[in-house]
Amino acid sequence: MLGASYDELSLLTPSTQDLAPNIKMNIGIIGCGTIGSELAKSIEKFKDVSIVALCDVDEEKAKRLLIQLSTKPQIVGIDRLIEISELVIESASKHIVKEVAEKTFYKGKDLMIMSVGGIISNEHLLKLAEEKNCNLYIPSGAICGIDGVNSASIGKINSVTLTTTKPPKALEGAPYIVKNNLNLNTITKKTIIFEGSALEAVDAFPANINVAASLSIAGIGAEKTKVKIVADPNSSKNMHEIVVEGDFGKLTTVTENLPSPNNPKTSYLAVLSAISMVKKIVGNVKVGN
Ligand SMILES: NC(=O)c1ccc[n+]([C@@H]2O[C@H](COP(=O)([O-])OP(=O)(O)OC[C@H]3O[C@@H](n4cnc5c(N)ncnc54)[C@H](O)[C@@H]3O)[C@@H](O)[C@H]2O)c1
Structure with missing residues (x-):
């Protein structure tokens, strides 16, 4: 652009309106219990996150969470949640991991799993994530190291x-x-x-x-x-x-x-680990490994 006049340059410079909007990652959460609820309440404050869908086998739990959120995600079933999310977060049960992971990867979406036991009973899911070029995120949970x-x-x-x-x-x-x-x-x-x-x-x-x-x-x-x-x-x-x-x-x-206040089976660090993983996914500074 050497030699271009100021007017020519200003024509090439996008106006504020033309600039790409702050793109947010659309997230759906399956399982609105201890981890899902605390996670949703924390990550909705991240500037790069939009929680678009909640799902729980007990709809009351999803409704209870919804009224605590300032954004208003849809309460939907698993298929619809995957459809409208870019990142699916499972915080429900080992028993639904296979179904959720297969459906998510076949739709080309990314997945974060808390019920990690469901992965090692279905090891093909690791390969499927690779084949479909999808990210599978497994937070450290309640352990360090x-x-x-x-x-x-x-x-x-x-x-x-x-x-x-x-x-x-x-x-x-x-x-x-x-x-x-x-x-x-x-x-x-x-x-x-x-x-x-x-x-x-x-x-x-x-x-x-x-x-x-x-x-x-x-x-x-x-x-x-x-x-x-x-x-x-x-x-x-x-x-x-x-x-x-x-x-x-x-x-x-x-x-x-220390156990989390609402569920003695779930350590509080596991809740924090889930939040920290989302921060790492959407953030630009990644510490560790
Ligand atoms: N990775 C780790 O270190 C770690 C640590 C603690 C817990 N976890 C696991 O994370 C998961 C969530 O833990 P939590 O403490 O939030 O449990 P929680 O019991 O407080 O909440 C689980 C929620 O999932 C819902 N749910 C159960 N089955 C479902 C299904 N088929 N479809 C949709 N919703 C369903 C329940 O109704 C409940 O609201 C559990 O599987 C738990 O074992 C992992």
């Missing part, structure tokens, strides 16, 4: 062990407890309740041990990741200790989680 495990997995990892300690109340209703007829009220001291692979752990404790699934995906897979679950009647915290050994050396992290 996933960044280090991601890095370590570029080299060789020899072992990954997760020890999860929870108050007995937080384990109530888990299929493993019910099936083995375990009476959690009789536990008076720290007791190992379960030992096995991460794959076995997510079936035995689907609502309690998503961290084992995230750790497996970041590390050496669900069959090789060892999990120990301990019930501690003297603790009010959900504690996760991970130990990873490999070519890089040894990594140990201990996370002492």
Whole structure:
């Protein structure tokens, strides 16, 4: 444009109206319980986010959340939610992960999953995300150290062990407890309740041990990741200790989680992790790994 006059230049400069509007990512949330509600209330304040749809098997929960939001998303079913969202967030249950992920990826949309156990029971979903060129986001949830495990997995990892300690109340209703007829009220001291692979752990404790699934995906897979679950009647915290050994050396992290106020099964850090993941997705500065 050398030699162009001021008038010519101003013709080429877009007016404020012509500038692209602040483009917002349209987000739909499936599951309006503890995580979905806190997440929605936080991320609607992000300048790059627009919550366009909510879905819950219990419509009252979606309605309860809706009235707490300043934006007014539609309350819809899963198919419609995927249709109108660019990023689908699942914060509902392990049991709907397969359906939601398949529908989302076949529509070419991105997905963030909180019920991570549903991914390791359906590992083809990882491949499907690649095939359809869709992003699958898995927040660290209630554990710290996933960044280090991601890095370590570029080299060789020899072992990954997760020890999860929870108050007995937080384990109530888990299929493993019910099936083995375990009476959690009789536990008076720290007791190992379960030992096995991460794959076995997510079936035995689907609502309690998503961290084992995230750790497996970041590390050496669900069959090789060892999990120990301990019930501690003297603790009010959900504690996760991970130990990873490999070519890089040894990594140990201990996370002492306070439960979220509305759901003793869900650590507050998991809620914060979900919010932080969305911040990372829409933000320009990305820290870690
Ligand atoms: N990744 C992690 O570290 C981590 C940590 C805690 C919880 N979680 C998982 O995240 C999910 C949400 O946790 P939460 O604490 O918000 O649970 P929550 O029970 O408070 O809320 C779940 C919501 O999903 C709804 N729901 C259940 N099945 C549904 C379905 N088929 N379709 C639509 N809605 C459905 C429920 O009605 C409820 O409102 C759970 O699966 C939980 O195991 C993951």
